[in-house]
Amino acid sequence: MPKISLFIHLVITITLGSLIFACSSDKGSKSGEILASSQMEAKGGEPGPGAVKNVILMIGDGMGVQQASLAVLYRQLRQSTKSPLMLEKLMESKYSGLMRTSSYGDIVTDSAAAATVMACGIKTLNEVVGMDPNGYPCETILEKAAKMGKATGLVSTSRLTHATPGSFAGHQIFRDMENEIAEDMIEDHEVNVMLSGGIRHFIPQYKDEVQKVAMQSSDLAECEKISSEVNGKSKRKDQKNLIATAKSKGYRFVCDRAQLEKIPLKEDTKVLGLFTSSVFPMIQERNAISSLPNLAQMTKTALDILQRDKDGFFLMVEGALIDYAGHDNDAGTMLQETLDFDQAIGVAMDFVEKNPQTLLIVTADHETGGFGFAYGKKIQFEMALPSGLHYHKPYDFAPFTKFDYLAGQKMSFRAMLAPIEKKLFPKSGPADSGYGLDQAAAELIEVVQKNSTFTLSEEEARKVLSRKPGKNDAEPHDFGNFYVHNSVHPDML
Numbered sequence: 134m135p136k137i138s139l140f141i142h143l144v145i146t147i148t149l150g151s152l153i154f155a156c157s158s159d160k161g162s163k164s165g166e167i168l169a170s171s172q173m174e175a176k177g178g179e180p181g182p183g184a185v186k187n188v189i190l191m192i193g194d195g196m197g198v199q200q201a202s203l204a205v206l207y208r209q210l211r212q213s214t215k216s217p218l219m220l221e222k223l224m225e226s227k228y229s230g231l232m233r234t235s236s237y238g239d240i241v242t243d244s245a246a247a248a249t250v251m252a253c254g255i256k257t258l259n260e261v262v263g264m265d266p267n268g269y270p271c272e273t274i275l276e277k278a279a280k281m282g283k284a285t286g287l288v289s290t291s292r293l294t295h296a297t298p299g300s301f302a303g304h305q306i307f308r309d310m311e312n313e314i315a316e317d318m319i320e321d322h323e324v325n326v327m328l329s330g331g332i333r334h335f336i337p338q339y340k341d342e343v344q345k346v347a348m349q350s351s352d353l354a355e356c357e358k359i360s361s362e363v364n365g366k367s368k369r370k371d372q373k374n375l376i377a378t379a380k381s382k383g384y385r386f387v388c389d390r391a392q393l394e395k396i397p398l399k400e401d402t403k404v405l406g407l408f409t410s411s412v413f414p415m416i417q418e419r420n421a422i423s424s425l426p427n428l429a430q431m432t433k434t435a436l437d438i439l440q441r442d443k444d445g446f447f448l449m450v451e452g453a454l455i456d457y458a459g460h461d462n463d464a465g466t467m468l469q470e471t472l473d474f475d476q477a478i479g480v481a482m483d484f485v486e487k488n489p490q491t492l493l494i495v496t497a498d499h500e501t502g503g504f505g506f507a508y509g510k511k512i513q514f515e516m517a518l519p520s521g522l523h524y525h526k527p528y529d530f531a532p533f534t535k536f537d538y539l540a541g542q543k544m545s546f547r548a549m550l551a552p553i554e555k556k557l558f559p560k561s562g563p564a565d566s567g568y569g570l571d572q573a574a575a576e577l578i579e580v581v582q583k584n585s586t587f588t589l590s591e592e593e594a595r596k597v598l599s600r601k602p603g604k605n606d607a608e609p610h611d612f613g614n615f616y617v618h619n620s621v622h623p624d625m626l
Contacts, residue, residue, distance in 0.1 A: 152201055153232055153496040154223035156485065186445035186490035188278070189436075189481050190251065193474045194244060194297055195456025197500020198231070203464075204471040211536045219478035220471075223495055234499050237266045244456070245308040247498035248300035262296060262314060263304040270304035275324065278447035284325040284439045285446060288431045290413040291453035292331025293318065297498060301449050312369050319375045323382065323403065325446075326438050328393070328431040330409035332356065333368040335375040342372065350410045356388040360422050365410025379405045389424040393434055400441040406431070415454055415545035416469045428452055428477040436484050445490070450477060458545070459501030465542030465585065467504065506531040537586065544584035550597075553577055557598060573598050 193200070201220050208218050223229060236246035237256040246259045253271035257264060265271045275285045287298045294303070294311035302322050303314035315334040318324060332350040340348035348367045350356045353376060356364075376386055387393050387406045396404055408426065413419050419427070426434075432450050439446035452474030458467035478495055485491045514526040557573045574594035581589050589597075 152198055152224070153230055153494065154226055155228040155492065155494050156223060156226050156482070184490060185492045187440070187447075187488060187492070188274075188445075189448045189450065189484070189491065189493045190274075191450045191452070191474075191478060191481060191493070191495045192248070192251070192297055193452045193455050193471065193495075193497045194291070195459045195499065195501030196452065196471060196474065196497040197504075199500060199502075199504040200455055200459070200467060200471050200497075203468055203504065204475060207468060207472075207536045207540060210533045211540070218472070218475045219482055220475055220495075222482070223478070232496075242499050243308075244296035244498050245300055248297040251496075251498070252301045260308050261306060262300045262308050262310075263302075263317075264306060268306060273301050275301040275447055275449070276322075279323070282442075282444040283446050284442035284444075286326035286435045286439050286448040287324055287329065288326070288428070288435050288448070289329040289451035289453050290419075290428055291329065291451065292334065292412055293327055293329035293407065294331050294334045295329075295412070295453065297451045297453065298327075298329060298449065312371075315375055316373070319379050319382075319405075325402070325442075326404050326406075326435045326448075328404065328406040328408075328426070328435060330363075330407060330412050332376075332388075332407040333365050333410045335379075335407065336367045336369065337372040337374050338367050338369045339372065350388075353386075353388065355386055355392060358424065359388060360424055362414060362418070362422060363409035363411075363425070376405070376407075390426040390430070391424070393426050393430070396434065396438070398437050398441065400443070402438050402441075404434075404438065412457070413454065415458065415463075415466050415547055416473050417466065417542070417544050418548050428473055429480050432477045432480045436480070440484075440488065450481070452477060456501045457547075459504065461546050462502065463546040464504065465539035466545040466547075467502070468536075468539045469542070506535065542585045544580070549577070549580045549584065553580075553598065570595055570598060 201224075205218055205221050205224070208215060208221070234242045234247065235256075236242040236250075236259050239246075239259055241259075243259045245262050246257050249255075249257045249261060249263055249271070252263060252273035252275065253265070254274075255265055255271060257266050257271075263270060263273055275287075279285050287293065287301060289295065289298045291297065292311065293299075294314040296308045299305075299308065299311070299314040299318075302324055303317040305313050305317070311331070311334045315331075318327065319335070332353070336348050336350070336353065338348065340346050340352045349364055351359050351364050380386055382403070383401075384403045384405045385396060387396065387404065388408060390408075393404075393406055396402060406426075408424070413425065414422065419425050428450070435448055435450070439448055452470065455467055455470040455474060458464075458470050481493050481495075485493050508528040508530045512526065512529050516524050518524055553573050553576050556568050557570070574591055577594045577598060578589045578591065581587055581594075
């Protein structure tokens, strides 16, 4: 079989449910020329003119065509005086297209199968991380890059062990095997820069093995000041301390933005940054936590470190929570998450402009939620036109002002609902006798009105809260203008 560039292979074989863009700096070869001339064989030597030295792969999890279009239309229709989004600039590139999303044997893909396709260049079974459809580990692009002597990095607003980053540096038959994926990453690999969440899979089960006291993120010296909103207990079933293992291998461990900003920018710097026990909070909530770095900051730090490797680097960056907002039927948060990912793309595009031997690929693993604007309830709207004719609009066709509802949402649906549902559906025992559906509905109406431009009737609020989270997930409901289906996922909290 003739040799083929690793990065040509990547672009030819991945299958996605979204737009895919490739770009490079105008100062060097165009991206198509870079792909055609890239000589990234693992045989040493400097890359020739037009060759790819660095690769940045950016994945908007759940960011299908609908989500990207939502962000672009919002900017064009409601912020027309502002500069175009990075996504708009990429859409103008001739190196863009659409790819299908099916996994091995299934029409619908999941993040693990989709990420494994991108990482290994082969289709695989849903829920599988870094393995082929026969159950054997597949060599990932990150592993290939490391063999070439390149630096490598993973950045995500989810857990480091979650399906997308896990598929680039892990090999497990099931994506929920996050403790094992953590071991793959720390014990079997030396990814130079890892910035994400998910401390809970890297710390021992107990801080006191005699009294069986559960260990928490805040028990780590670096995480003493971690916000209670992102603190949490270990999810391990053993006493492995993968943070200690990472330190013994030369990693600097950081737990907040201030520590990240003090990282020395050297070629041999290795960083493990875990800023939350589980996933990052949704964008409105994480922006209120000063100790959390944002995706753009993490991307810039990773690039500042990785670019010091003379052989180049491979970096994967995931905007993970576009997907979560889609699962929550939370269009306002989904828009804001996509715009946040766009800022990280801007950091990468600035880097490409200054470093012409860099290939930037921006795409999604799939689309989440089947999002779209549609006409809704009947309305009675009439107006006189300059022609003298009377115009009658019989339906709500989603005027441009609908964007203002989404962009102005101050709190995610998840954050609105979580404290109310915890009281209404406690994990142990019945709800407090003094707290019932009536009070919960009243609280939900108040928090929605305070933090969004939506309004809820008492009947709608009661419907939203009428089912215990996680139950009857496939049951269809019509909640009118405010539809939240299975908004809170206990395993993600």
